[in-house]
C-alpha cells in the first residue's frame with residue numbers, strides 16, 4: 001500500500017544543510033498497522049510527511065497504492081491526498097467551527113452535496129462516539145474528544161491510508177489507550193492501512209503489527225513487533241524496549257546468585273500454561289522467578305522470565321530441554 005524507495009530529505013543547503021532522512025526504503029502492506037519509533041530529531045515527522053508529500057523528498061520515490069506521488073501535478077496530488085488521511089499530536093482543528101463542521105470540512109472541499117455530507121458526518125460521529133457533542137466547539141472538548149474529531153475528519157473521504165503523527169503524545173495514559181483502541185477498531189472494521197510515528201514503545205506494543213526503529217535519519221532495525229520486542233538487536237531499540245519491560249539487566253544477577261540463571265521467552269497460548277511447574281514436578285529441581293513480564297503484544301500473549309534453577313545439573317538440563325520441546329526459547333545467562 002505504501003512503498004518508499006531510497007528516500008532522502010535535506011533541509012537547507014551548503015554547510016548549514018540538515019539531512020533529516022537518509023536513503024530510507026520501506027514497504028507497508030495493505031491493512032497493516034506499521035509503527036515508526038525514534039527519539040526526538042530522529043526524522044520521524046519528516047519521514048511521515050514524505051508519505052503524503054507535505055514534505056517533498058530530496059530524492060527517492062513515494063508510491064501509495066500504485067500511484068507514484070512525486071510525479072503528479074498539483075491538482076492530481078490534491079486528489080490523491082484524499083486517499084491519505086492524517087491526524088496530528090495537537091489535533092489541528094478549526095477553533096471557530098463546531099465538531100460537525102470540522103468533520104464536514106474535507107467533504108465540502110471534495111464538493112459533496114449537502115445531504116451526502118450530513119449523512120456521512122452522522123456516520124463518522126457515530127464511528128468515533130461523538131454523537132452527543134456534534135454542536136460543541138473544540139475549546140469545549142477534552143483532548144481525547146478532540147482527537148476523535150481529528151480521526152473522524154481524517155476518515156471523512158474514506159481514505160486507504162491513515163497517517164498518525166504522535167497522535168496520542170498529548171494525551172494522558174487512559175485517554176491514550178482509548179484512542180489506540182479506536183484506531184485498532186477502525187483498522188479492523190475498515191481495513192485501512194495505518195502508519196504511525198511515536199516515541200513511546202507502549203504505543204507500538206499495543207497496536208502495531210510491524211515496527212521500524214529510526215535513528216539519525218536511518219532505519220536501524222525493522223521487523224514484526226514481537227520479534228523486535230523480544231530480541232532487540234540495536235542499542236536504540238533496547239532503550240525503547242526498556243521503557244516498558246522490567247528494565248534492569250538480568251546479567252547483573254550473575255555474580256550474586258549461585259544457581260543456574262536462565263532467560264526464557266514464549267509467545268502465544270502456551271503463555272497461560274503451567275509450564276514451569278510441569279517441567280519440574282517429577283524432579284528435585286527448584287526454581288525462583290527473579291524477573292518477569294507476562295503481557296500481550298497487540299492480541300498476542302507473551303512471557304519473558306529470568307529464572308534461577310537450583311539442583312542436580314543433569315536434572316536441570318532435562319528440565320530445560322523439556323521447556324524447549326514445548327516451544328519456549330531458553331538461554332542460559334552463565
Ligand SMILES: Nc1ncnc2c1ncn2[C@@H]1O[C@H](COP(=O)(O)OP(=O)(O)OP(=O)(O)O)[C@@H](O)[C@H]1O
Pocket residue numbers: 011012018019020038039040041042043044045046047199
Ligand atoms: N523545516 C525544517 N527545516 C530545517 N530542519 C528541519 C526542519 N524540519 C526538521 N528539521 C530537522 O530535521 C531533523 C529531523 O526532524 P524531525 O522533526 O523529522 O524529527 P522527529 O523524529 O520527528 O523529532 P520530534 O519527535 O522531536 O518531532 C532534525 O534535526 C530537525 O531539526
